[in-house]
Amino acid sequence: MKTFLILGAGTGGTMVANKMAEILDTQEWRIVIVDRDETHYYQPGFLFIPFGTYSPSDVVKPKRNFLPPQVDVIFSDIELIEPDKNRVKLGRAKKTINYDYLVISTGSHIHPEETPGLDDEAAWMKNVFPFYTLEGATKLGNFLKFWKGGRMVLNISEMPIKCPVAPLEFLFLADWFFHERGIRDKVEIVFATPLPGAFTKPRASAVLGGMLDDKGINLQPEFTIMEVDHAKQVIRSYDETEIGYDLLVTIPTNMGAEVIGHSGMGDELNFVPANKHTLQSDKWENVWIIGDAGNVPASKAGSVAHFMLDVLIENIHRHMEGLEPLPDFDGHANCYIESGFEKGVLIDFNYDVEPLPGKYPLPGFGPFSLLKESYANHWGKMMFRWMYWNILLKGGEMPFESQMSMAGKWE
Amino acid sequence: MTALNTITLNEEGFMTNPAEWTEDIATVLAEKEGITLTDAHWAIINFSREKAADSGAAPTLRQITQGIGITTKELFALYPKGPAKKVAKISGLGKPEGCV
Numbered sequence A: 001m002k003t004f005l006i007l008g009a010g011t012g013g014t015m016v017a018n019k020m021a022e023i024l025d026t027q028e029w030r031i032v033i034v035d036r037d038e039t040h041y042y043q044p045g046f047l048f049i050p051f052g053t054y055s056p057s058d059v060v061k062p063k064r065n066f067l068p069p070q071v072d073v074i075f076s077d078i079e080l081i082e083p084d085k086n087r088v089k090l091g092r093a094k095k096t097i098n099y100d101y102l103v104i105s106t107g108s109h110i111h112p113e114e115t116p117g118l119d120d121e122a123a124w125m126k127n128v129f130p131f132y133t134l135e136g137a138t139k140l141g142n143f144l145k146f147w148k149g150g151r152m153v154l155n156i157s158e159m160p161i162k163c164p165v166a167p168l169e170f171l172f173l174a175d176w177f178f179h180e181r182g183i184r185d186k187v188e189i190v191f192a193t194p195l196p197g198a199f200t201k202p203r204a205s206a207v208l209g210g211m212l213d214d215k216g217i218n219l220q221p222e223f224t225i226m227e228v229d230h231a232k233q234v235i236r237s238y239d240e241t242e243i244g245y246d247l248l249v250t251i252p253t254n255m256g257a258e259v260i261g262h263s264g265m266g267d268e269l270n271f272v273p274a275n276k277h278t279l280q281s282d283k284w285e286n287v288w289i290i291g292d293a294g295n296v297p298a299s300k301a302g303s304v305a306h307f308m309l310d311v312l313i314e315n316i317h318r319h320m321e322g323l324e325p326l327p328d329f330d331g332h333a334n335c336y337i338e339s340g341f342e343k344g345v346l347i348d349f350n351y352d353v354e355p356l357p358g359k360y361p362l363p364g365f366g367p368f369s370l371l372k373e374s375y376a377n378h379w380g381k382m383m384f385r386w387m388y389w390n391i392l393l394k395g396g397e398m399p400f401e402s403q404m405s406m407a408g409k410w411e
Numbered sequence B: 001m002t003a004l005n006t007i008t009l010n011e012e013g014f015m016t017n018p019a020e021w022t023e024d025i026a027t028v029l030a031e032k033e034g035i036t037l038t039d040a041h042w043a044i045i046n047f048s049r050e051k052a053a054d055s056g057a058a059p060t061l062r063q064i065t066q067g068i069g070i071t072t073k074e075l076f077a078l079y080p081k082g083p084a085k086k087v088a089k090i091s092g093l094g095k096p097e098g099c100v
Helices: A011-023 A043-051 A134-146 A166-180 A202-214 A258-262 A302-320 A375-392 B002-006 B023-032 B039-055 B061-068 B072-078 B083-090
Strands: A002-007 A029-035 A039-041 A060-062 A071-075 A078-082 A087-090 A096-098 A101-104 A108-111 A128-130 A150-156 A187-192 A218-220 A225-229 A234-237 A242-244 A247-251 A253-256 A287-289 A333-340 A343-349 A358-360 A368-370
Touching (some): A002 A096, A011 A029, A166 A202, A166 A333, A253 A258, A333 A375, A368 A375, B023 B083
Parallel strands (some): A002 A029
Antiparallel strands (some): A108 A253, A333 A343
């Protein structure tokens, strides 16, 4: 009996488990998935919790519900991965699993302790909140409900981060939320980012930067945070620039799982080096990555994990048959950006083509406007939660192509 | 500025062909960023070019600080504002891949 082992049962790992369960012969293969947490989080939903649009119960379901019965599910932390010996030691489950194939889908997580002063007890979750965790998003929601206004600073510690458009969406939704609460004139919104503009890609950055301007949101580019001085309520950059805050919303440093680091499999941020087109580990040919656990320079987002899926499954299958993997993953990302007031912007891009304006043809639903605000884009985003729980996680057919297409885009 | 006539820059100001890079070009590109290159600057440029030749990508801020053994603060003193991006530009490399 051979073992196909998946580490991490988030978006990527769950999809892989479902696909492999369809493909592999259960007489020959045992599929095992390991995760430390029994709860599946719909992470794109965290964004809506601070503003009361979603409640915590809207974004959690048991992981077991999304995994097929023939997959062996183990809830345990992972103590050590030994890729030279093809085995993984589990902590809580006190087991060692020998594998033939390993898929790493352990994701990325926030690390506020990387920035001095950021998680200081006196301020953390009091007037300094992350929204990339359910706890942070929920506590920020409680804070915002009763906030009378002041200066709200949103800061990105360093790149790369999971879902690089989420900070912008947070700003747009906050602007809308404060309007609705009738306190927009009492809130100053500042966006302090290490990037040179609103976003990573120049044309989208210009459009999104213009939207920040229109909404009266103050952009502070090239601000790389050195420390938080919570006594003075300022964040300070390496260039000694200070920005004062009453409320600090932070996107701390994102890193891969710690077990990747202490197993000697990661880069400086514990992301697993892998081929950006085949998704195979650079070092071990039976080790593969999906989603944000790898170091491939694509957006760390669920849509990207979904676009990786077909290429990954095909390549693993080819490898099992003794064939070379195909360089078919093009870095495709597709992001609905909430822009407030029931509107949204859609961007679609890959490694080589930055987000362009035009129309995104989506059979049965679209077309959706690209790089331009529309009501349909907002409803596309809200509809996506249903698709995520009911189709995407189970590896079902989605109306999106894995590779980016130029159809409908204007150059 | 004649050195710049021999190279192609993309719309973000990064050289499109690292093979066109010379030390003179680095000096001119640095001046454009308001930086006069010292030995400390060169150590970082040389490290970045070696790293890129090896991995195919310009190093990130963390790769530079950990690779050379300097603090982020020291790196910012040498290359103010976005150091990873400035180092990549002056070293004739593409945009660092952390920016996705």
